[in-house]
Amino acid sequence: MRVTRFAPSPTGYLHIGGLRTALYSYLWAKKANGKFLLRIEDTDQKRNSREAAEAIEEAFRWCGFEHDGEVIYQSKRFDIYKKYIQQLLDEGKAYYCYMTLEELDEMRKAQQAKGERPRYDGRYRDFCGEAPEGVEPVVRIKAPTSGVIEFVDGIKGEMKFNVEDMLDDFIIARSDGTPTYNFVVAIDDALMGLTDVIRGDDHLSNTPKQIVVYEALGFEIPKFYHVPMILNPSGKKLSKRDGAMDVMEYKRMGYFPEALLNFLVRLGWSYGDQEIFTLKEMIELFDPSDINKAPSAYNPEKLLWINAYYMKTLPYERIIEALKDLGFELSDHPKRELLIDALRERAKTLVEFIEMANKIIHKPESYDPKAVDKFINEESKALLAEYLKSLKAHGEIGDAESFEAFIKSFLDSHGVKLKILAQPLRISMVGSSVSPSIYDTMEIIGYGELVERIEKFLKHIA
Ligand code: GLU
Numbered sequence: 527m528r529v530t531r532f533a534p535s536p537t538g539y540l541h542i543g544g545l546r547t548a549l550y551s552y553l554w555a556k557k558a559n560g561k562f563l564l565r566i567e568d569t570d571q572k573r574n575s576r577e578a579a580e581a582i583e584e585a586f587r588w589c590g591f592e593h594d595g596e597v598i599y600q601s602k603r604f605d606i607y608k609k610y611i612q613q614l615l616d617e618g619k620a621y622y623c624y625m626t627l628e629e630l631d632e633m634r635k636a637q638q639a640k641g642e643r644p645r646y647d648g649r650y651r652d653f654c655g656e657a658p659e660g661v662e663p664v665v666r667i668k669a670p671t672s673g674v675i676e677f678v679d680g681i682k683g684e685m686k687f688n689v690e691d692m693l694d695d696f697i698i699a700r701s702d703g704t705p706t707y708n709f710v711v712a713i714d715d716a717l718m719g720l721t722d723v724i725r726g727d728d729h730l731s732n733t734p735k736q737i738v739v740y741e742a743l744g745f746e747i748p749k750f751y752h753v754p755m756i757l758n759p760s761g762k763k764l765s766k767r768d769g770a771m772d773v774m775e776y777k778r779m780g781y782f783p784e785a786l787l788n789f790l791v792r793l794g795w796s797y798g799d800q801e802i803f804t805l806k807e808m809i810e811l812f813d814p815s816d817i818n819k820a821p822s823a824y825n826p827e828k829l830l831w832i833n834a835y836y837m838k839t840l841p842y843e844r845i846i847e848a849l850k851d852l853g854f855e856l857s858d859h860p861k862r863e864l865l866i867d868a869l870r871e872r873a874k875t876l877v878e879f880i881e882m883a884n885k886i887i888h889k890p891e892s893y894d895p896k897a898v899d900k901f902i903n904e905e906s907k908a909l910l911a912e913y914l915k916s917l918k919a920h921g922e923i924g925d926a927e928s929f930e931a932f933i934k935s936f937l938d939s940h941g942v943k944l945k946i947l948a949q950p951l952r953i954s955m956v957g958s959s960v961s962p963s964i965y966d967t968m969e970i971i972g973y974g975e976l977v978e979r980i981e982k983f984l985k986h987i988a
Pocket of ligand 1: 533534567725726729
């Protein structure tokens with residue numbers, strides 16, 4: 527069974543780079559009806575926060591990702607890690623190192639003076655003497671001292687690391703007994719049956735260390751996929767200002783999670799020239815070996831374009847739900863579907879949608895002075911007043927077509943063109959000269975409210 531995972535360190539919010547690797551891992555597991563695990567790597571108590579872990583889970587909920595099983599917290603697994611540290615000590619594959627901080631410092635300085643790479647020199651590797659007093663030892667793993675560590679990365683291909691250039695007997699347990707990062711990642715990936723590890727390529731240099739742990743414990747090594755970074759349009763590391771912000775910020779900016787996921791799946795992966803993917807299609811088509819070897823560039827216009835596409839095409843219920851998520855309740859509005867159809871071609875984000883919808887749903891508080899200046903004169907004012915009179919005399923009108931038919935006959939009988947009446951009507955209804963079709967707008971606000979809005983506007987310009 528294929529097993530993947532997302533393993534964030536809860537040091538802050540979840541940003542889109544993390545969400546993208548989570549998505550890739552999720553898709554790859556679901557494609558094989560496998561398991562996708564969520565593991566919170568919270569062993570470093572000083573840097574982790576409970577809020578950050580909750581924020582990650584909240585972002586997952588918003589995106590509709592379901593992880594299999596409970597969320598796993600590494601902080602609850604210290605006993606397991608201790609057991610494996612002890613096992614390695616017992617088997618002579620790890621050892622206590624009593625080097626003091628001063629000694630460590632001295633060793634590094636000496637290495638630097640010789641122009642060597644700072645690395646642990648193995649002085650306690652085969653130590654069998656009396657333990658020096660007053661030093662709480664760390665535990666170091668016996669790493670190979672020469673040769674290469676190789677693996678085939680699913681994206682980058684053949685990877686070879688020269689042991690002498692990058693490895694030493696690294697610490698697996700600190701002097702207070704707590705296990706270190708690379709050790710616990712390897713232990714957990716192995717115990718949780720990970721078959722495929724998909725993660726950012728900033729972790730590439732950790733992989734040889736983790737392989738040392740796998741080998742020492744006789745665990746099976748999973749397949750690794752190291753995903754290149756997301757860069758900003760000028761080729762630099764994505765900063766907060768470019769879009770590397772909290773995933774939930776995208777919600778607040780009015781993006782659909784469907785659109786964000788669609789945007790992210792295409793950021794670094796492609797399938798022909800297809801741009802729009804449902805989650806189902808992503809699951810069917812995604813394969814991490816098709817991920818680009820080169821970093822991908824973040825492009826906010828593309829995200830906006832994809833979001834506008836979802837706005838145009840998502841079913842009413844889904845749009846209503848997404849609006850509700852932003853605190854905008856449309857489910858009781860009698861004309862909600864017409865309102866959505868009137869706005870979905872114009873609003874690119876849910877925030878824009880809400881702004882536009884509020885203008886239609888609520889009476890205007892003010893009127894755009896430029897529009898008033900441009901479109902209101904004695905003639906149009908008189909015509910609007912006349913229109914109001916006929917509207918009241920006619921009585922209730924229900925739908926957009928009937929509003930349109932009524933205006934046509936009104937204009938015919940007065941021998942005037944729609945041009946003169948249309949903008950004053952818009953300004954009466956929404957406070958500016960921008961609105962969807964006037965007839966749809968009339969149907970949405972309804973006859974009684976239309977009468978009130980025209981009366982209010984006529985007072986304003988009287
Ligand atoms: N916890 C690591 C991070 O948040 C990821 C570890 C991994 O994927 O192997 O960067």
